[in-house]
Amino acid sequence: MKKFNFPIIKPYAWGKELSNVAKVLASGWLTQGPYADRLEKKINAYIGSRFSFLVNSATSGLIAGLEALGLQSGDEVIVPSFTFPATANSVVIAGGRPVFCDIDLATFNIDADKIEALITGKTKGIIAVHAFGLAADMAAVRKIAGKHRLFIIEDAACSFGAEYQGRKTGLFSDVGVFSFHPRKIITCGEGGCVVTNNRETAKKIACLRNHGEYDKKFINRGYNFRLSDIQAAVLDAQMERVDAIIERRIKLSRNYQALLKPWEKRGILKAPLCPRGYRHIYQSYVVLLADYVDRDKVKMFLKGKSIETQFGTYCVPALDYYLKNFPAPKEAYADAYYAFAHSLALPLYHTLSAGDQEYIIGRLNQAINMVAR
Ligand SMILES: Cc1ncc(COP(=O)(O)O)c(C=O)c1O
Structure with missing residues (x-):
């Protein structure tokens, strides 16, 4: 791998991150645990969300979000054409069909004026991506979604901390998903977080993240999308900055x-x-x-x-x-x-x-x- 004098990104400082990780290792509890629990509360306070779920990547979060919102085989989801493949991949993995919508070159975000022409009887939702940390025009997206009774997911992988109309991105929709990959604002190597204000959706995401388990009962099929406490410990220190x-x-x-x-x-x-x-x-x-x-x-x-x-x-x-x-x-x-x-x-x-x-x-x-x- 070539080393550049001026790389595209450098993760910022590793001080408290290291001592936090040492504490987790010493505790013997390495999978999702107390660090993740505390961090979810901090993320709720920061974003303004009622529920947040740390996951092992934003891709996992998008899959969980789509499934929690009831995506069925063959359903169509409108996604912007200019995005990381994970946005569309998650739709395919959840059984749906991505329908591509062009972008506005001024912002790199979905061109809301072009969404309605793509809606068919099979359309179930829209994924709005906040490209490179700038929110999409959520007022326009919400208007269309409301009119056609579609769900919205914010692919906020790149926009942790970004604001739109004075509020943080992630809650202008049914489900918001952040990424903590090293090219993101804060990182723990790999990781993500799903936020929602809806209790039912939250319950489904909790289940999907942890093998279908909720309140000690296995009520659904599910995945292992958990973030380890080692990663949560790193992210906890990053969150302070x-x-x-x-x-x-x-x-x-x-x-x-x-x-x-x-x-x-x-x-x-x-x-x-x-x-x-x-x-x-x-x-x-x-x-x-x-x-x-x-x-x-x-x-x-x-x-x-x-x-x-x-x-x-x-x-x-x-x-x-x-x-x-x-x-x-x-x-x-x-x-x-x-x-x-x-x-x-x-x-x-x-x-x-x-x-x-x-x-x-x-x-x-x-x-x-x-x-x-
Ligand atoms: C817009 C967008 N969505 C989703 C992802 C996937 O994030 P992760 O690597 O955390 O799965 C990325 C990652 O770069 C992204 O840029």
Whole structure:
């Protein structure tokens, strides 16, 4: 694995995380236990949720959420075309059919104006993804879901701590799901959390997470989606720093924004947008390059300067499995495909300095000048 001087992300500090883990190991209780129980309460307090369930990944959380909301074989779920494959995979695993909806290139989020045309008699729900830490337009999604009696799941994998209309993401829907993968705001290696305010849904998720067990009775079939207390101990320490981490990411993103202004004015790229009424937490800092800039050559040039970059995320309907099994019309992913080909995520981590950012943008400018077609 290549080591970069400027990696795309670096997990922040390992102090209390280590001592917490030592306590768990010494206690002898390694599976989900007291750390996870306490942390779920802290997450409820932070997000404002009534119920939260730590799980071993956001993917598991999405599967549990879909099953808890009653997804049946052949049911359709509308998902954005530009997202990590897990969003659509979870629908397929839960027995449903993902129906792809294109995105708004200004925000990288689902284009709510295009949802209604995709609704059929089989549609049961919508998964709204909060891309890169910016909430989707939940008012518009909720309006459509209400009109057609659809459930909503927020794939909030990238948006722990993000806000929309003054409230944290995760509760603008029936079920919200966060990820604690290392590229997320806070991490414990692998992990996730499901939140809901609905008692019945919560009961079903509790069952699905733990082999179908509820209140010491096995009342359902289920999985082992639990998070170990070793991971919960790491996450507990990370949780204490979540707002400091987010504030730092917002500050660094503003620096990038200022450095990129001249390039934006010339139409060479677009920096991420944060509309009024939103708190973007910049899980990734993703710029969109003009179509005459060869993104992959820019990436290669930056790699040569030891700067790691990434494409934003995937155009899922254009991936082999989905092309073959769930073919979607081109209109369902024209803008998602553009974003797949022209987005570029820049390094963003707690210890990145303003000087580092100037260096990175200096090299980016050099790269664009060299490779613009
Ligand atoms: C939008 C989105 N959904 C779901 C996932 C899956 O998260 P996890 O790796 O925790 O299963 C990711 C991970 O990157 C993601 O970006």
